[in-house]
Every structure is written in C-alpha cells, then in structure tokens.
Amino acid sequence: MAAKAGATTFKHSLVLQGCDASILLDETSSIQSEKTALGNMNSARGYNVIEKAKTEVEKICPGVVSYTDIIAVAARDASAYVDGPSYAVKLGRRDSTTASRTLANAELPSFSEGLESLISCFQKKGLTARDMVTLSRSHTQGQAQCFTFRERIYNQSNIDAGFASTRRRRCSRVGNDATLAPLDLVTPNSFDNNYFKNLISFNQIRCFSMEAPRTALSLNTAGTPQNSVLILDLP
Structure with a gap:
C-alpha cells in the first residue's frame, strides 16, 4: 500500500499545474488545501513519508532538494520496490507556495466519469x-x-x-x-x-x-x- 500511496501522491500532484508539491500544503488562512479536494480525500496518502524523507535530506543538504523532487523520486522507487518499472528522474523542480482546492475539484477525474470524459480530461493535459x-x-x-x-x-x-x-x-x-x-x-x-x-x-x-x-x-x-x-x- 505504501508503494501505491507514493504513486497516487505523485500523479495527483502533477495533474493540476505540473508536479509542484502543492498537494502537500496544509490549510491556512490564505490556502485552501488540495488534500481535502474530492479526488484526494481518502485517496492520496503517504504525506508523512514525504515529510520524513524531506527531514532526512535537509540534514545532508539543507535548502537544496525540493519536496517536488522527493515526490518524483519516491514514486519511481515505489514502483521499482513492487517489481514495476524503474526509470531516470530529472531533478530541479521547484515547490509551489500556493494550492487550489477549487482547481483540484474541477480537474481531478472522478471515479464515476465515463470513457469520453476521461479521454477529454487527459487530452487537456496533452495526453492521448x-x-x-x-x-x-x-x-x-x-x-x-x-x-x-x-x-x-x-x-x-x-x-x-x-x-x-x-x-x-x-x-x-x-x-x-x-x-x-x-x-x-x-x-x-x-x-x-x-x-x-x-x-x-x-x-x-x-x-x-x-x-x-x-x-x-x-x-x-x-x-x-x-x-x-x-x-x-x-x-
């Protein structure tokens, strides 16, 4: 389940405005957290794993590695751990400083959507x-x-x-x-x-x-x- 959580967090993070770790931002007076979007609640998980990884990385090279890169690498490693594909991960992504629950609710596909709607959702992101x-x-x-x-x-x-x-x-x-x-x-x-x-x-x-x-x-x-x-x- 940990492997699936890593893949889901990565996928749900990148589907909105690219992989920018906005999904990790908690609710504040100025941020509506994407964690509570309909497509993320009880689906995207493993936030604590990313936080622990970030803490350890900060001990070695503080202020260098983004949450976004950690999510991307964690998704790759999670796939390899359960005998899935492994692949090179390009690094250098920057973290978002804001999030949009409204955008997440609008653009994360629902489990109830039909085929044509799903194809349309992916085409909007440049995917076939x-x-x-x-x-x-x-x-x-x-x-x-x-x-x-x-x-x-x-x-x-x-x-x-x-x-x-x-x-x-x-x-x-x-x-x-x-x-x-x-x-x-x-x-x-x-x-x-x-x-x-x-x-x-x-x-x-x-x-x-x-x-x-x-x-x-x-x-x-x-x-x-x-x-x-x-x-x-x-x-």
Missing part, C-alpha cells in the same frame, strides 16, 4: 487515449471504497457474475460505504498487467473501458509483465 490507458496501469495496486463500485457490482451486466458475487459479500446495497476492496484481486501488491487482464475478463470493479463497446483493450502477454505491450484500439 493510449497514454491514459497506460497510466491507468497504476491501478494494479490500491483499493477502492464500496460506495465507488456499488453501482457496478449490483446494476451492471458487463461484469463476471462470480466476481460480482464475491464483491457483494463485503459491499452491501446499503451501508459499508468505506469498506475497501483491492482494484486487482489477483496480485494486489505487485505492479503487473493483471489490472488489464481483469478488464478484459470483466473481473474489475472500476472499469472505464466497459462503458464504451467501441473500445477494445488487448494485451500482448508474450513478455514479462513489465515488458508486455498494451494496445488500445479506438476505431
């Missing part, structure tokens, strides 16, 4: 539909609250019946809103392609691709999970 699907691989880790997938397991038909039945045991029609379920039932603590495989086999509680019949997700699974190729076909 393929980029969006590739980035959604981060959902191979993490958990969702019952209220975010209740509609899917009780009222949607494009879901495996056995999978839906399993999820209903812990998520009733009424109540238990905060009960958690892993986004990837098979390997919830590993960074792999099972999230996409679950989409294809209708074993997914958060499934944007199922909302549009014209969307086809397929995987080339000839390689290792880290090297498998994701293909998004939008005819």
Whole structure:
C-alpha cells in the first residue's frame, strides 16, 4: 500500500499545474488545501513519508532538494520496490507556495466519469487515449471504497457474475460505504498487467473501458509483465 500511496501522491500532484508539491500544503488562512479536494480525500496518502524523507535530506543538504523532487523520486522507487518499472528522474523542480482546492475539484477525474470524459480530461493535459490507458496501469495496486463500485457490482451486466458475487459479500446495497476492496484481486501488491487482464475478463470493479463497446483493450502477454505491450484500439 505504501508503494501505491507514493504513486497516487505523485500523479495527483502533477495533474493540476505540473508536479509542484502543492498537494502537500496544509490549510491556512490564505490556502485552501488540495488534500481535502474530492479526488484526494481518502485517496492520496503517504504525506508523512514525504515529510520524513524531506527531514532526512535537509540534514545532508539543507535548502537544496525540493519536496517536488522527493515526490518524483519516491514514486519511481515505489514502483521499482513492487517489481514495476524503474526509470531516470530529472531533478530541479521547484515547490509551489500556493494550492487550489477549487482547481483540484474541477480537474481531478472522478471515479464515476465515463470513457469520453476521461479521454477529454487527459487530452487537456496533452495526453492521448493510449497514454491514459497506460497510466491507468497504476491501478494494479490500491483499493477502492464500496460506495465507488456499488453501482457496478449490483446494476451492471458487463461484469463476471462470480466476481460480482464475491464483491457483494463485503459491499452491501446499503451501508459499508468505506469498506475497501483491492482494484486487482489477483496480485494486489505487485505492479503487473493483471489490472488489464481483469478488464478484459470483466473481473474489475472500476472499469472505464466497459462503458464504451467501441473500445477494445488487448494485451500482448508474450513478455514479462513489465515488458508486455498494451494496445488500445479506438476505431
């Protein structure tokens, strides 16, 4: 879960005005903290880990390394820790001195948004539909609250019946809103392609691709999970 928290904090930090660590700023008389935005509450976590890392870095080189760079490096290291990809991280980012809960509420995608709306959100950031699907691989880790997938397991038909039945045991029609379920039932603590495989086999509680019949997700699974190729076909 720590790895997922690092990735989520990084993603939610950069989606607004670039990665500037504005998500770390607490509420003050002049700042409306982004931590309490709808898309961040009970989703973005791990703030204490970033604070601890910053404290240790300050002991070695005070006033040099930004919170923003620490978030970026932590996300990379978190991915590698759970057998996900590792990559070079360019450093030198500056921290924001202000935050905008209003902007966060307006621009962070909601779990209930449909495919077309999600594609539009990412296009506004210069990202393609393929980029969006590739980035959604981060959902191979993490958990969702019952209220975010209740509609899917009780009222949607494009879901495996056995999978839906399993999820209903812990998520009733009424109540238990905060009960958690892993986004990837098979390997919830590993960074792999099972999230996409679950989409294809209708074993997914958060499934944007199922909302549009014209969307086809397929995987080339000839390689290792880290090297498998994701293909998004939008005819």
